[in-house]
Amino acid sequence: MNKLLIAVSVFLTVSGIWGLNSKKISPASAECIDCHIQATPSIVKNWERSSHAGTINDEHVVSCAECHTIDPEKHRDTFDHNGSRIHTVVSPPDCGTCHPEEAQQYSRNLMSHAYGNLMHNSLYRHLIRSVTGEENDIEDSCLHCHGSMIQPKGIHQRETVFGEMEFPVLEGWPNQGTGRINPDNSRGSCTPCHTRHDFSIETARKPHTCSQCHKGPDVPAYRVYTASKHGNLYASNHESWEFGNSTWVAGEDFTAPTCATCHISRVATPEGEILSRRTHQMNDRLPHRLFGLIYSHPHPANPDTSIIRNNGGLPLPTELSGEPVRSFLISPDEQEKRLSLMKGVCSGCHSGSVIDSHFKRLEQTVARSDQLVKTATGLIGKIWEKGIAGGPGRGDSPFNEGAEKIWTRCWLFYGNTIRLASAMMGADYSSFANGHFQLSEGIRQLREVLEKSPNGKFEK
Amino acid sequence: MNKLLIAVSVFLTVSGIWGLNSKKISPASAECIDCHIQATPSIVKNWERSSHAGTINDEHVVSCAECHTIDPEKHRDTFDHNGSRIHTVVSPPDCGTCHPEEAQQYSRNLMSHAYGNLMHNSLYRHLIRSVTGEENDIEDSCLHCHGSMIQPKGIHQRETVFGEMEFPVLEGWPNQGTGRINPDNSRGSCTPCHTRHDFSIETARKPHTCSQCHKGPDVPAYRVYTASKHGNLYASNHESWEFGNSTWVAGEDFTAPTCATCHISRVATPEGEILSRRTHQMNDRLPHRLFGLIYSHPHPANPDTSIIRNNGGLPLPTELSGEPVRSFLISPDEQEKRLSLMKGVCSGCHSGSVIDSHFKRLEQTVARSDQLVKTATGLIGKIWEKGIAGGPGRGDSPFNEGAEKIWTRCWLFYGNTIRLASAMMGADYSSFANGHFQLSEGIRQLREVLEKSPNGKFEK
């Protein structure tokens, strides 16, 4: 296709779709679009559908150059591209140029620290090694969600529709994990939820977006949701709901919550009373962390959890006996405040009696699941003691032997599922699918390991 | 918001949405709405969308007071609330005031007896205890679907938007399980399927509603459906189907069945021939019960299955060898009649040859799955005999030891799945997901337990 044809096609697209804003594309972005409507047409089309394409900021709509050329010196992936200095990886500070509050909140979100919280925790590194064999595939497993570290590694030549061109070599790219370490040394990524390049709020508010990382047995929030009445109502009725209104009206825009409703969005009553403010610190309304660790515990006070040490020196927010390590965790007052924010969302649809009873039941189930996990942990402790498996006391990985894998399943999969299923009312998932039945089976298996094994190979 | 503002907003809502029926809200219900449009706005909005809001019954539309104030003396959860005597928990007899046939049919449904059928069966109590540890979390597991027993336990004070008020303390609440024991001593609940407060027939007819309790490995009907051609067509095309017509026309309103089509709804041909009458006794078209027990068997004749005893004195509809206990089960004639009702639904879309071949194949697969389960049961029998595990002969739980858990998986998960997958043509689920592969593995494991263990700790 020659330049003239492209120009005509861009003109037609512009006049047909962008309408009034057609003249508002900055010269720099117009140049990008000139080629990319041919090189990567869907990206351009997606952007055309975005709010960015209709939002005038500083005389021009927010388009390619407005994001990909911010602060070129800070971005180590900046390269010369047809006369422009552009960077591939748009980072939260880039988005924060126009969305400073969201960027701030997200920086306090555990998710923005997901890379370091995993990779700078010696216990989790043991888990990674025991699960992936070594750590060779972690960009295709753990770091897919936690985020990779993106490292520019020079420049390479590549054939394109416009002839041979130069591009940066980016180790760890592509990746849209929530805690990505970007070439400007910032943490996080907005695109796991606000998918490029239409950044649709409708998509972000639908549960499928969260499900990309919250579906596996280690954090089955989405699966529990699909077994709940809320999830049933979403699946049955969402086609008539309105997902685009920034202030989301309970009972009018939607009749049952998605993940975003309870954890993120600004929710209001039909009369305009605000039930909850928007937050991008996802644990703002959560008194406890229910998954990802051995026991439930008050949420960490700092999003960088790699700093946590329990009394035994392990990087865990509880002792192996379940006691929370208070100094690293939010206070009971803060927990109370967060619970009350969550109850505020519930009150759009439920009476106070139902809400209070629900949270009282959740508290009991969580306590009980912690108790069952403590039984399992007591058994693995004895298994370590008897030397049937190595364990942390010998400096050995606590995750790589048969009995240790059973114990890992008990808390990482089953205890976790029981708590989430109570919190989100999806009991069909926790009874037999990956919860009570399996936890009781795991405890029984640990008992048998202990009973049947003579003292083990690790014994001295 | 002051009283005047509320009144205005109620008036506007009323005139805008309820149209002609606006004046038809009973004075008692109008009082409820006056406050609840502020206290729980979504409930009011949901009700506005319901058929109830447009249905005149005895001069007024069916609204809050019409349901929540029926027979106050019978409901032990009745309390004084702003001058009215209302009860929280609406029961099937309440719904039966206007829907007597549905209430009658549902009372003959196994589901309305789900609480007692579980809790008054000594074997199932063993299963509950072995699965949940004790029975502490059963409201967050088994009883979530089976229904809880709701017990009024006095009155408590609670802060509301209208100041401090008194409410009943209800043990076991909230719960929408199908066999709930209500404070008026009635059994069951209409709301697991007819979700409060819009009671939408569209929601009830979509498979997600049934999936809330029929998704786990113990009864994976929904998972099997999603692997079937029927489920594929639902997922691919339901957006253009019509779910609201009380008489549901095959080939016009829908082109593949949902759960409701085959098991509940009144289905007709485009020419108006009725293919099946509506029923709320869900096994009306089912000759066999395929899941939930060790072997398939003719459906129980009485919805209260806690009365069943086999020749060995166990509360089971078959012997441990698989023989059905005929005296408690429907007759072959009744089975034939039910099968023929089901075939009537199929005939909307399928020729007689296809229908007959399908059910012949189902019969063979069910018989074969029972045979495989019998192999597993024979092995656990020998394991009990040798004293490797305790078992019912010693008065011990048959569900709590390692080998017993393998056996439980064999029938409760795998045999069950094979039968459902044949019935609903979702073989991809039963081959490797939770069926044949796992059943053959389970039988092999039981064999190894038997071969490798010396006589056991239970031996005398």
Added chain:
Amino acid sequence: MNKLLIAVSVFLTVSGIWGLNSKKISPASAECIDCHIQATPSIVKNWERSSHAGTINDEHVVSCAECHTIDPEKHRDTFDHNGSRIHTVVSPPDCGTCHPEEAQQYSRNLMSHAYGNLMHNSLYRHLIRSVTGEENDIEDSCLHCHGSMIQPKGIHQRETVFGEMEFPVLEGWPNQGTGRINPDNSRGSCTPCHTRHDFSIETARKPHTCSQCHKGPDVPAYRVYTASKHGNLYASNHESWEFGNSTWVAGEDFTAPTCATCHISRVATPEGEILSRRTHQMNDRLPHRLFGLIYSHPHPANPDTSIIRNNGGLPLPTELSGEPVRSFLISPDEQEKRLSLMKGVCSGCHSGSVIDSHFKRLEQTVARSDQLVKTATGLIGKIWEKGIAGGPGRGDSPFNEGAEKIWTRCWLFYGNTIRLASAMMGADYSSFANGHFQLSEGIRQLREVLEKSPNGKFEK
């Protein structure tokens, strides 16, 4: 209903719905419809919605007789039916009358050979027997997807709405498996994807259709897709996509791919550049086969894989050590060509850098998963050597003992999942659900079998 009434209803239906084409129904098909609008109304209604009903071929629209009476002598299921010679099972050669290119391509598709590739492979027969007990239920398990062999077995009488009539007895029917052996001795079936009788391209292009056979743990492509960004965008946004345009425009008709987009459809840019031609040979864009066998390998050159033998004489495309058996597999040049076709689809939405990085990462992960599977296979080899399990060296099934089942899980479920999850970017499924965690656990279990067992029962 008497004949007159039926005639009137047919007339009304015809004039109301078929409009201009009403007179274009062939006399033979009109006779079918006369009765079948009553006997199987949904089939007629579905056909009315099809493109066939609007497509004039040789003066008439494509209706019942046009497909069900082709070449009566070739179809062994042909029978006399109200004066016509019709056959029940429409085969790919029948469809190929109007769609010769598609039929040709499909004949080169592994899927059209799915029956023989399973049933004529002695190792797979061992697998079937070990999984299903014997081979009694294979029509309700393996052959549901692979296709059954349909055998006419005489004629039987059956009561219909029009009185007693004669129909052929068809063993193996109903079945819509992809490699069905039809009564005209042809292979395959078009209806697994192009569902009877509307043959909707919209349905075929939605992922639920593929999911019917690609959801289980042996080939979890659909599950991986639902955990990917592509799957998220489909679930969140497909309601506004256009699935019916034969040339499918990236960025306009859809904004993220379904299965069909990458593997089958003709895809174009908004400017009309063709990114990929339509193919019904599903591996046309696939350099490697990632699932179904022990190791990944270049795709078989011939769709009949039952002819493959490795150096050890086993019907496998690789040695047990993982080496591909080059003579039966496509060449590196052909692999390169196929990869480049796939990259062509990607280029609708992604830049070359992202595409190249993705496929480089995939290559690494696949190689690494093969390495892990090789570890597992080495262990089962030693288990066979020590006589702990029988194995193929003794002419015994390699799939029926405890350790063998663990090994089977390692490659058939877990290695497979890791590869697919990398290929389709659904890492949440491969990390903990059915991939890395389970593969590392399986390898550990095999190691324990080897360490703990004395020399086995098979030892001489």
